Amino acid sequence: MVGDRVDLVLRSTCVITPQGARPASVAVAGGEIAAVLPYDHDPPPGARIEDFGDDAVLPGLVDTHVHVNDPGRTEWEGFRTATRAAAAGGVTTLVDMPLNSLPPTTTVAHLRTKQEAARSGVQVDTGFWGGAVPDNVRELRPLHDAGVLGFKCFLSPSGVEEFPELDREQLARSMAEIAGFGGLLIVHAEDPAELLPQRAGPDYADFLASRPRGAENAAVAGLITLARRLHARVHVLHLSSGDALPMIAAAKADGVRITVETCPHFLTLTAEEIPGGGTEFKCCPPIREAVNRDALWAGLADGTIDSVVSDHSPCATELKTPDFATAWGGISSLQLGLPVVWTEARARGRTLAEVAHWMATAPARLAGLHRKGAIEAGRDADFAVLAPDETFTVDPARLHHRNRITAYAGRTLYGTVRSTWLRGRRIAVDGVPGGRLIERDD
Template sequence: MRVSDVNLVVRSTRVVTPEGTRPAALAVAWERIAAVLPYDAAADVLGPGTRLEDVGDNVVMPGLVDTHVHVNDPGRSEWEGFAAATSAAAAGGITTIVDMPLNSLPPTTTVAHLRVKQGVARPRAHVDVGFWGGALPGNVADLRPLHEAGVFGFKCFLSPSGVPEFPELDRDQLVASLTEIAGFGGLLIVHAEDPHELDGAPHRAGPAYADFLASRPRDAENEAVRTLIDVAGRLDARVHVLHLSSSDALPAIAAARAAGVRITAETCPHFLTLTAEEVPDGATEFKCCPPIREAANQDALWQALADGTIGSVVSDHSPCTADLKTPDFATAWGGISSLQLGLPAVWTEARRRGHTLADVARWMSAEPAALAGLTTKGALAAGRDADFAVVAPDETFTVDPAHLHHRNRVTAYAGRTLYGVVKSSWLRGRRIAVDGEVAPPTGNLLERNH
């Protein structure tokens, strides 16, 4: 490191590094972290033109990496859009997102469709943005070109997705797609609910949350996970279970991993912080698929995070216009908006359960970055991008939807008091948000292994 290259030093008594949380100074040069220095060594690299940002006792942690975001742009940009989604991310301490391939029109299922989406995102991105591709019936020939064009992997559904342009894979189609993906060393990420279990569950229209919960039984997730383990094991393919809700699937995932199956799993803030027992009837802002389950189930998800069976926590931010959140759980759009609130929501429950912000950084930054192969993201270490969030972990705020950057401010967290105020967010050494105010867009579009 040359002192003349350092243009920014950020110092705190609490910096979350891979080696632990400690007083430190981050020396930034050319958008990267040049060194993580002892707290008192900041003066050694302060040359002419070098800016010192001393944030006192606020925590400096890696910028969050959210690999499960539905931006819905283009085509359904009235549901969200890249400007609104990435503004919300920046305000919430997230510095990188990876966009899901569906709910936009067109979906990201061909290289041409990917280019359309990139063109829409490029001038609007307040944070760095990557893209997943989609695996659909009949698009096996498109998977390798998408991989070569830089998508981070491929999403599929094993049950209906909710939008007609993104149909699910049956078992034979799953095998065909995963065979192709394994052939070039790619990653398949899976909405794992079994359609036969869903078809056999009771279905009642109306506002009762209990009826909706019964319509999305744990066995739907459990059976789909078993299918995925079987197919991935036989093909020696890499697979990832999205938004795991059923704790009953955890023993199978743990056993498969121990046996060498290359399977990982994530869960979401709403599964870790909200419970079925507290969802009011008609409150479809809580509707998502798979659903929010009981408190005992939530306890098991936290234990799985602690023991590593679940690696990452990501938002599954899936917004819609307010009119689609009808009071009928059977017909309301299923998706929870939480992009801006994921960090404080998870931290509020994590601190209550005795976890640290270093744990949260691992679950919400390091592990998602590793999943997607984002080697310059996810940690405050020399050579990584200078992406970080400055957080006051002991300060609280009450969620007011009017203060959210989401385009549609329907949220299951309205009125909740949360710990962890994001004071500022930094992307590649530039401050992109401060006290909820977001700077003009400077985000980059990311490609796999670029």
């Protein structure tokens, strides 16, 4: 029975719970979900009521793939602007990638530097991945003990010299070390031997040809083999090749501890629509053809792909030159991920409950954030309130990212984020930062 300690009740005809969407009243006590009650349940005396009518209440999104670039490259982004954009988009927890900042998160000292940069300026809860690079195997256990959620590595060049890729021997050493203490290795999986020379110029087809599906497929196959041998837990980042899905599904069925994410841009954009010089669409691995996009949706539907996260990878405006060979590769979508994915999902007959699973529950589970990702008793009272049938047109001037280049400019999307709530507090995007720095809670 819910007692007098409840201080807030959120009510909606569409609350997305682990059991699906239903009318409900969500009782909150001290920033935690105390109970999910029938819609018409009488609120406890003194509790504040927030009635959202027919707007949907989702668990706050958990975005486990964000490049904040702070400290060191804050002209690209920064904790304050990234977390403001996150809050505006219904994201209540993000996990920062270990590279593109200076220093990268490859030692405990570097982690502390990054945490200090973030401490006073985050609007949402913020965790950190560590990095696995050729010369830091001895740093991995100390970083794990210091609270990073796992370790990222590259199998092909990362694009920044301070974060080198691992060769096969280095990958095996790092994976074995991480498996030894029960950690998680997350991998940018493109095999450099399968990448092709890229011709300079504005033609997207030339860029796409330089990063074929075979590069992803070969890297994923190698990861599966190594993870099986070492009994390691691995996660494939930003999968864009639908060809890799059958081998991933087979590996999962065979007990290999592998999970997979994809991203909003791979689920909604296609190579056929990218204009000449349109480097706002450039990312690695690349956006592929429409038939490949359909395969990724099928992989989500059957559970082969576990989660959808942004891979928010911004840069200074001048780095997006019109030459696909020289432009920085990365798409900024932190603020737009929920409406982007929901627009395509609803057109394909998928539900808000599925979107919440892909974008909140599954990422929280991946990162070991057991208080996040679902609307049920005992979790943090983190919510995204969405008007699912309302449309808006993306105006870059209204984005909170530091650099407002976007591949979605001018697109009409379904799903307006009305408000975002962190531990029972409505986030004022331009207000006093109220996020916390978080660590593994396992």
